[in-house]
Amino acid sequence: MSEYFGNIKTGAVTIATGMGITLKHFFNAIHRKGDAGVDDVDYFRQVDGLCTLQYPHEVIPTPKNGRYRLYNNIEDCIGCGQCDRACPIGCITIETIKVAPDDLALCGKTSDGQQKKFWLPVFDIDVAKCMTCGICTTVCPTECLAHTPVSDFSEFDRSNFIYHFGNLSRLEAEAKRRKNAELQAKAQAEKEKKAADALKESKGGE
Amino acid sequence: MSSTALSQISMPFLMGNSLNAWSEALVGFNILGLPLGLVILAAIPLVFIALYSLTYGVYGERKISAFMQDRLGPMEVGKWGILQTIADILKLLQKEDIVPSSADKFLFVIGPGILFVGSFLAYAVLPFSSAFIGASLNVGLFYAIGIVALEVVGILAAGWGSNNKWSLYGAVRSVAQIVSYEIPAAIALLCGAMMAGTLDMQQISVLQSGSWGFAHFFLFKTPIAWLPFLIYFIASLAEVNRAPFDIPEAESELVAGYFTEYTGMKFAVIFLAEYGSMFMVSAIISVVFLGGWNSPLPNLGAIALNDWTNGPVWGAFWIISKGFFFIFVQMWLRWTLPRLRVDQLMYLCWKVLTPFAFVSFVLTAIWEVYVP
Numbered sequence: 001m002s003e004y005f006g007n008i009k010t011g012a013v014t015i016a017t018g019m020g021i022t023l024k025h026f027f028n029a030i031h032r033k034g035d036a037g038v039d040d041v042d043y044f045r046q047v048d049g050l051c052t053l054q055y056p057h058e059v060i061p062t063p064k065n066g067r068y069r070l071y072n073n074i075e076d077c078i079g080c081g082q083c084d085r086a087c088p089i090g091c092i093t094i095e096t097i098k099v100a101p102d103d104l105a106l107c108g109k110t111s112d113g114q115q116k117k118f119w120l121p122v123f124d125i126d127v128a129k130c131m132t133c134g135i136c137t138t139v140c141p142t143e144c145l146a147h148t149p150v151s152d153f154s155e156f157d158r159s160n161f162i163y164h165f166g167n168l169s170r171l172e173a174e175a176k177r178r179k180n181a182e183l184q185a186k187a188q189a190e191k192e193k194k195a196a197d198a199l200k201e202s203k204g205g206e
Numbered sequence: 207m208s209s210t211a212l213s214q215i216s217m218p219f220l221m222g223n224s225l226n227a228w229s230e231a232l233v234g235f236n237i238l239g240l241p242l243g244l245v246i247l248a249a250i251p252l253v254f255i256a257l258y259s260l261t262y263g264v265y266g267e268r269k270i271s272a273f274m275q276d277r278l279g280p281m282e283v284g285k286w287g288i289l290q291t292i293a294d295i296l297k298l299l300q301k302e303d304i305v306p307s308s309a310d311k312f313l314f315v316i317g318p319g320i321l322f323v324g325s326f327l328a329y330a331v332l333p334f335s336s337a338f339i340g341a342s343l344n345v346g347l348f349y350a351i352g353i354v355a356l357e358v359v360g361i362l363a364a365g366w367g368s369n370n371k372w373s374l375y376g377a378v379r380s381v382a383q384i385v386s387y388e389i390p391a392a393i394a395l396l397c398g399a400m401m402a403g404t405l406d407m408q409q410i411s412v413l414q415s416g417s418w419g420f421a422h423f424f425l426f427k428t429p430i431a432w433l434p435f436l437i438y439f440i441a442s443l444a445e446v447n448r449a450p451f452d453i454p455e456a457e458s459e460l461v462a463g464y465f466t467e468y469t470g471m472k473f474a475v476i477f478l479a480e481y482g483s484m485f486m487v488s489a490i491i492s493v494v495f496l497g498g499w500n501s502p503l504p505n506l507g508a509i510a511l512n513d514w515t516n517g518p519v520w521g522a523f524w525i526i527s528k529g530f531f532f533i534f535v536q537m538w539l540r541w542t543l544p545r546l547r548v549d550q551l552m553y554l555c556w557k558v559l560t561p562f563a564f565v566s567f568v569l570t571a572i573w574e575v576y577v578p
Contacts, residue, residue, distance in 0.1 A: 008558060015543065022274045022542040029273030052278040 079118030313367030321360030376463025
């Protein structure tokens with residue numbers, strides 16, 4: 001019998017306590033919970049108040065050295081393709097065109113003075129696939145590939161996740177390819193001519 | 207004919223301060239022999255339920271629950287999310303009205319209707335003001351207790367008709383719960399009826415008026431009235447399936463209980479019924495124990511607060527405020543207490559509430575007979 005009344009008493013007391021706690025939170029909803037971080041002494045004392053962060057309107061900034069979205073500084077890229085080979089999921093697509101000797105000055109140098117030897121008509125990063133492992137950035141010899149602190153880049157269309165970093169338009173790439181082909185054909189013709197001359201000379205010598 | 211009708215409809219606001227003046231004027235309001243006044247009389251509580259569910263019921267509950275959990279609640283639609291409910295209603299209206307192919311079509315469709323009618327019928331005897339009551343029955347309280355049982359039929363129809371395990375579980379639990387909890391609830395209300403000596407809701411309210419305001423309320427009239435008050439409040443939570451007695455719709459166990467299969471407007475009607483019965487039990491407890499439309503403020507000498515704050519319009523304010531206060535307590539409890547297990551629920555009803563209801567019944571009877 002005493003257990004019966006004890007239970008009722010416990011029930012009443014615990015309900016009253018619980019309702020007191022809820023009401024305290026209800027009335028504390030007029031102010032925000034403090035901004036103290038884990039390092040602050042007051043961190044565990046700021047229990048009451050609203051803790052909602054209205055995300056698109058209010059954002060906790062990502063760290064300056066945060067490593068989220070992949071970015072390629074195409075000015076420094078030498079088109080070596082090591083990142084493409086290193087990427088575990090193959091989210092980087094690279095196409096290169098060799099720079100013709102007379103275009104070398106046009107193509108320019110990287111910021112540390114290295115001569116670039118490839119045009120890059122296609123340098124695509126599929127950021128939807130990218131898992132930010134950072135292997136591509138470690139193998140990159142010119143450190144042009146890096147993760148940026150941008151963490152929110154949602155899109156409505158899947159294809160918008162493919163970021164294009166190439167430094168040639170399609171027409172330009174076509175022109176460069178044609179030029180290379182012409183140069184190659186010319187070199188081939190000269191080679192054949194040289195071979196033919198050599199053959200003729202050797203025949204004339206007999 | 208139209209001139210008399212006009213005079214009748216303007217009467218409530220000009221001179222009708224006597225008991226039931228507004229509702230009687232409405233009853234007498236006919237156009238071409240059609241009882242238009244009766245329709246308006248029935249439509250007023252309906253509009254009230256709709257408005258209160260939209261504002262306080264849905265938006266208020268979301269905000270209150272959010273604040274109790276240190277959240278903000280809806281914030282995007284309109285300033286502070288005020289238009290959130292309208293957005294929800296628009297969504298519900300556009301939704302496809304699905305009837306599962308293996309459901310019992312008739313029961314499935316009629317379930318929400320019975321549910322809503324069950325909770326709405328009780329509004330007939332709620333005195334919304336000293337001058338307004340749907341039907342001034344001399345057995346008003348008895349009718350209110352009895353008609354709520356109709357909800358059980360609606361819940362069972364919805365749960366059984368859905369042909370879904372969760373729905374059926376929810377419905378059966380709900381029926382067991384409501385039928386059990388009606389006993390302590392009815393006995394607790396009987397204590398109030400004994401104190402009043404009548405079952406007429408309007409008369410019960412009249413008996414609690416006086417210049418001392420809250421001191422005349424039945425809750426403060428006898429030293430044991432708090433016990434039936436508390437018992438009825440707990441039992442009413444179970445009757446309207448509110449937490450901590452929300453096992454019929456236990457989200458974590460039964461998906462959504464008896465309305466798992468409902469979509470669109472049928473779902474909205476079930477929710478409307480739920481909010482309707484929430485206010486209904488809150489209004490009943492206010493009428494029986496807290497004076498209904500009487501002002502709780504006492505007359506303090508020359509400062510006649512009670513006289514200033516009484517009257518038909520003030521009465522509507524007071525009963526709606528009291529009802530809203532109890533709805534707030536219901537929400538407050540919902541976000542405080544975890545759900546009871548089925549056996550704990552039955553233990554609480556049969557082994558705690560019912561014996562204590564009997565004790566309070568006997569004590570009230572003794573008080574009424576032997577204490578002048």
